[in-house]
Amino acid sequence: MSPLLVVAVSFAYLLLLFAVAYYGDWRVAQGRSLIGSPWVYALSMAVYCTAWTYFGSVGRAASSGVWFLPIYLGPMLAMILAWLVVRKMIRIAKAYRITSIADFIASRYGKSPLLAGLVTLITVVGIVPYIALQLKGISVAYAVLTTPLGQPWPSPQAWWQESTFYLALALAGFTIVFGARHLDSTERHEGMVAAIAFESLVKLVAFLAVGLFVSYALFDGVGDIFQRAAQVPELANLLKLGEGRSFAYAQWFTLTVLAMLSVILLPRQFQVMVVENVDERHLKRAAWVFPLYLLLINLFVLPIALGGVLYFGDLPMNPETFVLSLPLAEGWYTLALLAFIGGLSAATGMVIVEAIAVSTMVCNDLVMPVLLRSKRWMHAQSRDLTRLLLNIRRAAIVLILLLGYAYYHLAGEAYALVSIGLISFAAVAQFAPALLGGMYWKGGTRQGAMAGLVLGFAMWAYTLMLPSLAKSGWMSDAFLVDGLFGNPWLRPEAFLGLTGLDNLTHSLFWSMLFNVGAYVVVSLWRTPSARETSQALLFVDVFERTTAARPVFWRGQAHLSDLLPLAERFLGPERARAELQAYAQRQGVQDVQQLQADARLVQFIETQLAGAIGSASARVMVASVVKEESLDIDDVMDILEEATRLRIHSKELEEKSRSLELATAELRAANEQLKSLDKLKDDFMSSVTHELRTPLTAIRALSEMMHEDPKITLEDRKRFLGIIVSESERLSRLVNQVLDLAKIESGHAEWHNADLDLVALVRQSAQTVTELLREKHAVLELELPPGPVVIRADADRLTQVMLNLMSNAAKFVPAETGRVRVRLFVQDDRVVVEVQDNGPGVPEAQQELVFEKFRQGGDGLHRPQGTGLGLPISRQIVEHFGGRMWLRSTAGQGACFGFDLPLHPEPADGPAPSETGDRA
Numbered sequence: 001m002s003p004l005l006v007v008a009v010s011f012a013y014l015l016l017l018f019a020v021a022y023y024g025d026w027r028v029a030q031g032r033s034l035i036g037s038p039w040v041y042a043l044s045m046a047v048y049c050t051a052w053t054y055f056g057s058v059g060r061a062a063s064s065g066v067w068f069l070p071i072y073l074g075p076m077l078a079m080i081l082a083w084l085v086v087r088k089m090i091r092i093a094k095a096y097r098i099t100s101i102a103d104f105i106a107s108r109y110g111k112s113p114l115l116a117g118l119v120t121l122i123t124v125v126g127i128v129p130y131i132a133l134q135l136k137g138i139s140v141a142y143a144v145l146t147t148p149l150g151q152p153w154p155s156p157q158a159w160w161q162e163s164t165f166y167l168a169l170a171l172a173g174f175t176i177v178f179g180a181r182h183l184d185s186t187e188r189h190e191g192m193v194a195a196i197a198f199e200s201l202v203k204l205v206a207f208l209a210v211g212l213f214v215s216y217a218l219f220d221g222v223g224d225i226f227q228r229a230a231q232v233p234e235l236a237n238l239l240k241l242g243e244g245r246s247f248a249y250a251q252w253f254t255l256t257v258l259a260m261l262s263v264i265l266l267p268r269q270f271q272v273m274v275v276e277n278v279d280e281r282h283l284k285r286a287a288w289v290f291p292l293y294l295l296l297i298n299l300f301v302l303p304i305a306l307g308g309v310l311y312f313g314d315l316p317m318n319p320e321t322f323v324l325s326l327p328l329a330e331g332w333y334t335l336a337l338l339a340f341i342g343g344l345s346a347a348t349g350m351v352i353v354e355a356i357a358v359s360t361m362v363c364n365d366l367v368m369p370v371l372l373r374s375k376r377w378m379h380a381q382s383r384d385l386t387r388l389l390l391n392i393r394r395a396a397i398v399l400i401l402l403l404g405y406a407y408y409h410l411a412g413e414a415y416a417l418v419s420i421g422l423i424s425f426a427a428v429a430q431f432a433p434a435l436l437g438g439m440y441w442k443g444g445t446r447q448g449a450m451a452g453l454v455l456g457f458a459m460w461a462y463t464l465m466l467p468s469l470a471k472s473g474w475m476s477d478a479f480l481v482d483g484l485f486g487n488p489w490l491r492p493e494a495f496l497g498l499t500g501l502d503n504l505t506h507s508l509f510w511s512m513l514f515n516v517g518a519y520v521v522v523s524l525w526r527t528p529s530a531r532e533t534s535q536a537l538l539f540v541d542v543f544e545r546t547t548a549a550r551p552v553f554w555r556g557q558a559h560l561s562d563l564l565p566l567a568e569r570f571l572g573p574e575r576a577r578a579e580l581q582a583y584a585q586r587q588g589v590q591d592v593q594q595l596q597a598d599a600r601l602v603q604f605i606e607t608q609l610a611g612a613i614g615s616a617s618a619r620v621m622v623a624s625v626v627k628e629e630s631l632d633i634d635d636v637m638d639i640l641e642e643a644t645r646l647r648i649h650s651k652e653l654e655e656k657s658r659s660l661e662l663a664t665a666e667l668r669a670a671n672e673q674l675k676s677l678d679k680l681k682d683d684f685m686s687s688v689t690h691e692l693r694t695p696l697t698a699i700r701a702l703s704e705m706m707h708e709d710p711k712i713t714l715e716d717r718k719r720f721l722g723i724i725v726s727e728s729e730r731l732s733r734l735v736n737q738v739l740d741l742a743k744i745e746s747g748h749a750e751w752h753n754a755d756l757d758l759v760a761l762v763r764q765s766a767q768t769v770t771e772l773l774r775e776k777h778a779v780l781e782l783e784l785p786p787g788p789v790v791i792r793a794d795a796d797r798l799t800q801v802m803l804n805l806m807s808n809a810a811k812f813v814p815a816e817t818g819r820v821r822v823r824l825f826v827q828d829d830r831v832v833v834e835v836q837d838n839g840p841g842v843p844e845a846q847q848e849l850v851f852e853k854f855r856q857g858g859d860g861l862h863r864p865q866g867t868g869l870g871l872p873i874s875r876q877i878v879e880h881f882g883g884r885m886w887l888r889s890t891a892g893q894g895a896c897f898g899f900d901l902p903l904h905p906e907p908a909d910g911p912a913p914s915e916t917g918d919r920a
Contacts, residue, residue: 024194038282042289043197051137061305062319074259108438109446116365126427131404134347206342211300267357359396364614448523456515463507765802778818812839834898
């Protein structure tokens with residue numbers, strides 16, 4: 001295939017990505033977020049699937065069978081705990097404007113600059129091999145497309161002659177365009193997230209297309225591939241989990257655990273899952289969409305791997321290139337080009353997000369602390385520094401890509417793609433004890449986190465990183481046999497006498513053992529500082545504490561004239577003024593200059609700066625302009641106790657003051673309320689008495705007639721008894737409805753809420769009134785959606801509402817030509833139910849009256865049987881569940897009673913204070 005064509009198509013695709021990102025940013029500027037969807041959020045998480053997934057998994061499957069699976073089973077299992085762990089990370093990051101994993105860990109342990117710098121260094125060292133993996137994936141794919149099959153690839157050249165070097169620079173340029181065009185204190189890049197979600201769809205479609213081609217164009221289906229592979233002994237062994245190796249299951253467990261940790265600890269995953277999250281509720285859908293994506297993109301890995309081995313036989317083909325070489329071998333060049341674009345998407349997505357995340361860490365936690373220590377630089381920089389921060393991040397992006405190229409150029413040829421990726425996974429796994437422990441254990445300390453990270457990283461470097469360098473030729477091969485400095489005791493695989501494990505399991509076991517052990521022991525040994533104690537409370541109890549009510553352990557003096565210029569220097573004048581004006585309005589102050597420079601303002605300024613330069617650097621900058629008194633743990637406890645005493649005393653004073661000031665007003669209000677209640681009681685008793693008297697009068701009159709006239713005919717006696725029974729039933733219904741209404745209005749009614757299908761409930765209610773409609777030869781029409789509409793409510797109460805509305809309609813429709821139509825549809829976030837009849841309708845003058853107690857529609861001569869309480873009860877029920885009920889009617893054209901309910905209503909504590917009435 002022509003190199004010019006491949007380059008042109010690649011460049012056009014990258015331009016398309018830029019267009020998607022630009023459109024996403026434009027939508028944000030218009031106030032309409034493109035990524036405010038759980039689907040986009042879930043697809044952005046698929047940045048986990050890199051060139052390793054696209055090329056390396058096929059290569060690993062071709063040599064090890066199902067051993068590629070743990071890398072994807074781990075994230076699937078991790079998403080089971082997403083709502084507990086990732087949701088807490090999101091809440092912490094949003095509350096304190098945390099923009100990177102280094103910032104997260106450092107902020108938890110007292111906003112330590114040293115800890116933030118250490119995490120950043122480990123990230124850079126650990127992630128460079130992963131950047132190299134992406135460059136290698138693209139370079140190999142390009143070589144496959146532009147070199148005829150069977151011919152050797154171009155020999156390695158000097159770095160300035162390699163196309164991969166210029167590819168690294170191009171990716172750096174695109175990364176700068178994607179994520180370093182402007183400085184955002186929240187570090188959210190909506191355009192980038194939109195582009196990453198688009199890339200995830202592209203690589204999924206491309207990989208599935210190749211899988212279908214191999215399975216159904218080269219072979220007769222997946223079953224045919226497995227059947228042929230089973231006849232080849234070497235391939236048949238690939239389908240077995242153990243492969244006859246010792247410690248096989250230990251390695252499987254290691255890979256799964258490593259992948260579980262990496263899916264939340266890799267900088268790019270932290271960026272898209274935590275920093276870029278716009279609504280933590282999106283996590284609920286992502287928890288199953290992301291595992292589904294991983295399942296789909298790995299569906300054809302094994303068929304492609306086995307099919308490639310069967311197809312090429314003894315030809316020396318690299319299994320990692322089967323995704324490209326199989327379509328090329330059959331002349332499917334368009335498919336091969338699509339597969340290359342899919343691989344390019346997988347690699348560029350990772351590089352863009354990873355470089356943005358790591359450049360933020362480098363700027364905030366490595367470069368800025370050095371600059372902030374320079375007093376000469378600090379005094380010289382009195383202008384807006386946002387441009388400087390952007391340039392630092394851009395330079396960091398270029399440096400990271402060049403380091404990745406350097407690793408690829410020097411060591412990439414010695415390792416397969418999967419092996420390079422596992423080195424990075426094991427490095428970032430070292431963050432797990434400090435991060436997870438800090439989220440759930442208040443006793444974790446900065447010294448413990450530092451000790452754990454240092455020892456864990458040292459063990460990772462010795463047991464995994466150094467052997468990779470030895471294999472690449474950087475170090476003598478004697479290292480792998482004789483150990484470091486010729487000492488066999490320091491040979492990695494024989495460390496402390498533990499032998500028989502593979503390199504990865506051996507490294508992860510010892511690094512995590514030293515890491516966790518040091519973190520726990522040192523944390524228990526050293527008492528946390530006041531600031532660490534404060535941050536521990538904020539992180540561990542983040543769901544119980546809000547931004548407005550969190551403890552601020554600060555004692556000192558600050559001046560508004562110092563804080564305002566500080567915010568303008570790092571946020572920019574316009575953004576700083578906007579943020580401070582919003583803060584002033586929340587404090588009830590119109591002018592920023594009227595703000596009081598108290599602990600809350602200091603905390604607010606520091607939080608805003610943390611979004612731009614990291615929490616550790618923000619802490620240093622704020623401390624440089626305020627006079628802060630140091631606090632120890634005893635001071636913190638004194639502050640908490642004093643705050644508790646002041647809060648109790650303040651409440652007592654407020655209660656006394658209110659009791660003195662409001663006593664007269666309360667008495668007046670109580671008197672007026674008693675008068676109103678007395679009138680309501682009289683009206684209610686009058687109405688109830690009238691309604692009770694009517695059936696009782698009929699029952700008494702007919703009973704006396706039968707008692708006093710023994711000669712009454714049997715036919716009349718039966719007719720009178722029928723009327724007595726009917727009136728008795730009416731009297732019973734009236735008493736029951738009065739009691740029901742009284743319970744609802746007093747708040748003593750019982751509600752049994754549960755998730756229910758409103759469509760099924762309407763169908764069931766319609767069956768109940770079918771006989772009533774059949775007696776009048778009326779027709780019932782249902783217009784319901786095909787699928788369920790789930791709400792949370794009391795099924796019996798809503799059934800009562802539906803029966804009231806439909807039976808009312810049935811009473812008013814004309815005989816023979818009566819028609820009742822029931823509609824149910826979803827509108828926005830609410831479900832609407834309407835019952836329309838073709839009866840005489842309700843005159844406009846009576847439409848307000850039909851919703852009062854004991855009011856009924858119809859004229860005085862043809863009023864239907866009813867108590868006049870059906871609609872009051874129905875409306876009370878609907879309003880209890882957060883809905884409303886209405887009537888639309890034109891005299892002579894029928895009536896339409898309807899109500900709506902929220903699809904996801906909040907639990908209600910009592911009925912809405914409303915009174916209504918019944919049409920029938």
